[in-house]
Amino acid sequence: MTLMTGIxxxxxxxxxxxxxxxxxxxxxxxxxxxxxxxxxFFFGPMLTLGxxxxxxxxxxxxxxxxxxxxxGNYVDAVRDAGPQLLRxxxxxAIATLIGVIIGYPLAYAIALKAGRWKYLLLVxxxxxxxxxxxxxxxxxxxxxxxxxxxxxxxxxxxILGADGRLLATPIAVVLGLTYNFLPFLVLPLYASLExxxxxxxxxxxxxxxxxxxxxxxxxxxxxxxxxxxxxLLFFIPAVGDYINAELLGNPNTYMVGNVIDSAFLVRLxxxxxxxLSFALMFLILIIVMVYxxxxxxxxxx
Amino acid sequence: xxxxxxxxxxxRWVMGVGLLVLAYLALPIIVVAGLSFNRPSNRLSYDFxxxxxxxxxxxxxxxxxxxxxxxxxxxxxxxTVFATVLGTLMAFALARHKFFARPAxxxxxxxxxxxxxxxxxxxxxxxxxxxxxxxxxxxxxxAHVMFCISFVVVTVKARLxxxxxxxxxxxxxxxxxxxxxxxxxxxxxxxxxxxxxxxLSFSLSFDDFIITxxxxxxxxTFPMYVxxxxxxxxxxxxxxxxxxxxxIALLLVLATNVRRRRGARVA
Amino acid sequence: MESTAGDLxxxxxxxRFGIFTAVDDLTLTIPQGAFxxxxxxxxxxxxxxxxxxxxxxxxxAGQVRLGDRDITRLRPYQRPVNTVFQSYALFxxxxxxxxxxxxxxxxxxxxxxxxxERMLALVQLEGFTxxxxxxxxxxxxxxxxxARALINHPQVLLLDEPLGALDLKLRxxxxxxxxxxxxxxxxxxxxxxxxxxEAMTMADTVAVMNAGRIEQLGRPAEIYEYPxxxxxxxxxxxxxxxxxxxxxxxxGDVLVSAYEQRFAVPAVRARADxxxxxxxxxxxxxxxxADGAAVPAGHQSVAGVVTDSSYVGVSTQYLVRTGWGxxxxxxxxxxxxxxxxxxxxxxxxxxDPRHAFILRREPGEGDRTTPVLDEPDAVGAVS
Numbered sequence: 001m002t003l004m005t006g007i008x009x010x011x012x013x014x015x016x017x018x019x020x021x022x023x024x025x026x027x028x029x030x031x032x033x034x035x036x037x038x039x040x041f042f043f044g045p046m047l048t049l050g051x052x053x054x055x056x057x058x059x060x061x062x063x064x065x066x067x068x069x070x071x072g073n074y075v076d077a078v079r080d081a082g083p084q085l086l087r088x089x090x091x092x093a094i095a096t097l098i099g100v101i102i103g104y105p106l107a108y109a110i111a112l113k114a115g116r117w118k119y120l121l122l123v124x125x126x127x128x129x130x131x132x133x134x135x136x137x138x139x140x141x142x143x144x145x146x147x148x149x150x151x152x153x154x155x156x157x158x159i160l161g162a163d164g165r166l167l168a169t170p171i172a173v174v175l176g177l178t179y180n181f182l183p184f185l186v187l188p189l190y191a192s193l194e195x196x197x198x199x200x201x202x203x204x205x206x207x208x209x210x211x212x213x214x215x216x217x218x219x220x221x222x223x224x225x226x227x228x229x230x231x232l233l234f235f236i237p238a239v240g241d242y243i244n245a246e247l248l249g250n251p252n253t254y255m256v257g258n259v260i261d262s263a264f265l266v267r268l269x270x271x272x273x274x275x276l277s278f279a280l281m282f283l284i285l286i287i288v289m290v291y292x293x294x295x296x297x298x299x300x301x
Numbered sequence: 302x303x304x305x306x307x308x309x310x311x312x313r314w315v316m317g318v319g320l321l322v323l324a325y326l327a328l329p330i331i332v333v334a335g336l337s338f339n340r341p342s343n344r345l346s347y348d349f350x351x352x353x354x355x356x357x358x359x360x361x362x363x364x365x366x367x368x369x370x371x372x373x374x375x376x377x378x379x380x381t382v383f384a385t386v387l388g389t390l391m392a393f394a395l396a397r398h399k400f401f402a403r404p405a406x407x408x409x410x411x412x413x414x415x416x417x418x419x420x421x422x423x424x425x426x427x428x429x430x431x432x433x434x435x436x437x438x439x440x441x442x443x444a445h446v447m448f449c450i451s452f453v454v455v456t457v458k459a460r461l462x463x464x465x466x467x468x469x470x471x472x473x474x475x476x477x478x479x480x481x482x483x484x485x486x487x488x489x490x491x492x493x494x495x496x497x498x499x500x501l502s503f504s505l506s507f508d509d510f511i512i513t514x515x516x517x518x519x520x521x522t523f524p525m526y527v528x529x530x531x532x533x534x535x536x537x538x539x540x541x542x543x544x545x546x547x548x549i550a551l552l553l554v555l556a557t558n559v560r561r562r563r564g565a566r567v568a
Numbered sequence: 569m570e571s572t573a574g575d576l577x578x579x580x581x582x583x584r585f586g587i588f589t590a591v592d593d594l595t596l597t598i599p600q601g602a603f604x605x606x607x608x609x610x611x612x613x614x615x616x617x618x619x620x621x622x623x624x625x626x627x628x629a630g631q632v633r634l635g636d637r638d639i640t641r642l643r644p645y646q647r648p649v650n651t652v653f654q655s656y657a658l659f660x661x662x663x664x665x666x667x668x669x670x671x672x673x674x675x676x677x678x679x680x681x682x683x684x685e686r687m688l689a690l691v692q693l694e695g696f697t698x699x700x701x702x703x704x705x706x707x708x709x710x711x712x713x714x715a716r717a718l719i720n721h722p723q724v725l726l727l728d729e730p731l732g733a734l735d736l737k738l739r740x741x742x743x744x745x746x747x748x749x750x751x752x753x754x755x756x757x758x759x760x761x762x763x764x765x766e767a768m769t770m771a772d773t774v775a776v777m778n779a780g781r782i783e784q785l786g787r788p789a790e791i792y793e794y795p796x797x798x799x800x801x802x803x804x805x806x807x808x809x810x811x812x813x814x815x816x817x818x819x820g821d822v823l824v825s826a827y828e829q830r831f832a833v834p835a836v837r838a839r840a841d842x843x844x845x846x847x848x849x850x851x852x853x854x855x856x857x858a859d860g861a862a863v864p865a866g867h868q869s870v871a872g873v874v875t876d877s878s879y880v881g882v883s884t885q886y887l888v889r890t891g892w893g894x895x896x897x898x899x900x901x902x903x904x905x906x907x908x909x910x911x912x913x914x915x916x917x918x919x920d921p922r923h924a925f926i927l928r929r930e931p932g933e934g935d936r937t938t939p940v941l942d943e944p945d946a947v948g949a950v951s
Binding site for chain 1: 315316318319320322323325326327328329330332333336347348349387388390391393394395397398400402406409410412413415416417418419420421423424425426427428430431443444446447450451454504507508510511514515523524527528531535539540542543544546547550551554555558
């Protein structure tokens with residue numbers, strides 16, 4: 001359970017799983033219903049989506065679709081949704097970067113500086129998830145409102161022009177993405193910093209390393225597994241999100257999710273929607289692979 | 302003196318930044334709670350206007366809101382029951398037995414957690430449309446059970462892995478049959494993990510929008526209601542629901558913490 | 569010993585894990601009512617043997633019998649055998665009362681409360697019934713584990729390193745306690761340990777295991793005073809084993825020549841009288857004199873130089889290098905009758921031949937004077 005290990009799944013293998021022979025069928029019996037569910041409702045749909053992405057785009061829900069292996073759907077879908085696709089990865093990347101910049105100090109503070117307040121601060125990190133995703137995203141509409149205190153303040157000190165706004169801008173969308181997925185980044189990062197042996201830092205100090213040097217040479221490398229897991233848990237849902245773009249942005253900030261949503265639910269253009277959806281998955285997969293390879297860690301997988 | 306001030310800042314700045322970030326995370330919740338007591342000036346306004354208790358006394362005022370919440374609770378409950386049972390059985394198989402197909406099953410469990418919701422939502426829609434399945438309550442339930450199972454397996458498996466296998470041997474040694482061992486020792490010890498998995502499932506199901514959006518047909522869950530209301534003006538009662546959800550979840554978490562603390566103190 | 573109906577028989581039992589043979593054709597009879605210790609280093613097969621008696625492992629071959637009853641294939645819950653587990657395995661979700669009552673409840677025994685009370689009194693834990701295991705000290709947990717097993721009146725009680733998790737002082741106290749309880753209840757105790765002192769203190773019969781086989785079985789004093797193999801001589805305490813050649817019997821003695829010296833050992837203390845042998849003497853059976861002429865009549869001796877001395881309170885432990893380079897260990901009691909010896913002093917180590925022994929030796933094997941290291945079992949390790 002690769003990505004999840006960063007969050008603190010216990011080490012496997014401590015139990016003694018060997019059981020008496022003659023009950024070999026038992027694990028398969030236990031696994032059967034759940035596995036069947038996942039095969040039928042996860043892998044089955046994936047195959048169907050793959051098939052749908054190659055349907056003849058001339059068909060419709062009423063007339064039915066013919067399987068014509070139209071690979072051109074991918075070209076059309078990616079070309080038509082090019083700006084939104086690029087924007088998705090671009091927004092998600094910026095949000096991830098901001099997330100790391102503000103999430104690292106938070107995780108570090110909780111893991112190494114919080115003492116007996118640790119648990120309370122951890123609860124505060126996950127607290128946003130206690131309420132509805134959509135409701136808390138809507139709250140940003142109030143915070144960033146043209147008549148709100150924040151915009152007023154920014155206008156007064158001249159960061160925003162007299163009629164400058166935050167709502168319905170890319171800033172609002174990136175801010176919303178950062179806000180909504182930050183806990184997914186902070187938790188694994190916290191878990192890896194928490195495991196860090198404090199004596200290593202003392203030893204580094206003892207060996208004449210300045211605090212900054214100790215951080216770069218010891219803390220940062222040792223927290224890499226958590227950082228890699230955290231950024232992936234942040235980035236993957238952020239790319240696929242379109243709630244923030246819809247609620248906090250405007251049509252010019254739409255992400256690929258908005259396009260896919262409208263392809264399936266408004267335009268009812270299944271072949272192109274499916275192609276775009278599949279293309280998105282492949283792009284994410286490639287980026288994740290490259291990222292894991294470049295970060296030189298296989299501990300998360 | 303200067304040195305001491307510098308030292309004090311060096312010691313605290315990380316915590317200072319951390320608290321600022323926490324404030325950023327907390328701000329929307331405070332706003333939601335505040336808005337639940339707000340009477341907006343018009344339907345499309347999200348700004349604070351004047352204090353009122355009307356939203357709390359008249360939660361079900363807006364047409365369809367309480368129906369949507371009820372539907373979400375129903376789906377959340379059923380999805381939790383199915384996913385918890387199926388996932389717990391799988392977790393037991395994976396944690397307690399070594400068998401040939403284990404790595405493959407682990408991959409099957411991992412993939413749904415790593416796949417973007419967008420892809421899962423659209424693929425299920427493709428399946429249902431291809432199979433001419435009418436979208437609605439049941440398709441939402443099927444989808445929710447699917448994405449909850451993996452989280453249940455991971456949570457329960459972690460609990461089982463941390464459990465001493467010797468306890469089950471001890472039970473068998475003390476005349477407990479395999480069934481009694483499971484009933485009297487394994488199950489009670491795994492229960493906290495199972496309960497945690499169930500709570501997680503419920504909250505995942507209750508809050509899901511993206512996958513539900515593709516597979517709901519005309520059925521409206523609470524997130525679907527909010528999404529739809531966004532176009533024509535969100536009633537402030539939505540914030541009452543949001544605040545109540547937050548309060549219930551917070552109470553649950555704090556209650557388990559108090560219990561855990563009590564357990565830790567006597568240890 | 570009066571009845572044999574409850575004797576535990578382990579007959580030609582072998583247990584293999586893959587290609588690893590943990591227990592190798594083991595045959596053993598443990599009389600009813602005995603306090604029996606299986607002693608060995610980690611990985612010697614002692615815990616595996618115990619688990620086969622408990623029913624937690626199935627033998628690859630062989631038979632486990634209680635009296636005339638074959639219990640080899642019975643499941644753990646079908647055997648009149650109970651176990652005190654290493655690190656206790658108390659049920660964390662049950663209180664002390666329910667932990668102890670567990671076995672009775674599973675067998676639907678009535679009048680649970682009075683029996684539990686009586687058992688807790690036996691292990692001196694009255695008044696602890698409502699506590700959870702996590703609220704108890706290590707020693708108290710150990711007593712609960714014991715009570716939980718004993719309450720079922722098993723025919724055999726198995727103890728797997730029961731004192732391993734306790735600190736030294738508590739361990740001594742529990743050794744005495746266990747011995748008292750065993751005498752009181754009269755149940756067969758089979759006790760697995762890597763601690764030779766623990767085995768010797770408590771058990772009336774000790775079996776020393778090595779590589780899945782029993783090296784020697786007997787009363788503690790017998791084994792210590794007259795070990796059967798070089799392994800036992802250096803696992804149970806420490807021995808100076810000098811490589812020599814036995815040259816047959818002469819009168820009641822076996823003659824041994826080693827390093828151009830001739831020694832004699834009573835034939836009753838010789839495991840061989842021909843071929844390559846070890847001449848063994850325990851360090852505390854050696855005495856040191858500065859003057860070779862002061863060796864008492866009838867004693868045999870080796871000359872050497874003191875190369876090391878450690879003062880350990882009750883005794884001083886010397887290393888004496890012989891002419892051929894082997895360092896002999898000599899424990900001199902600090903009885904105040906002899907002055908300490910300086911490093912480099914020329915001394916003669918002597919012993920009474922009735923304290924020496926002769927063991928079989930593989931040809932080519934040299935002197936052995938260092939003890940076998942015994943490290944505690946890793947938790948859960950197959951040993």
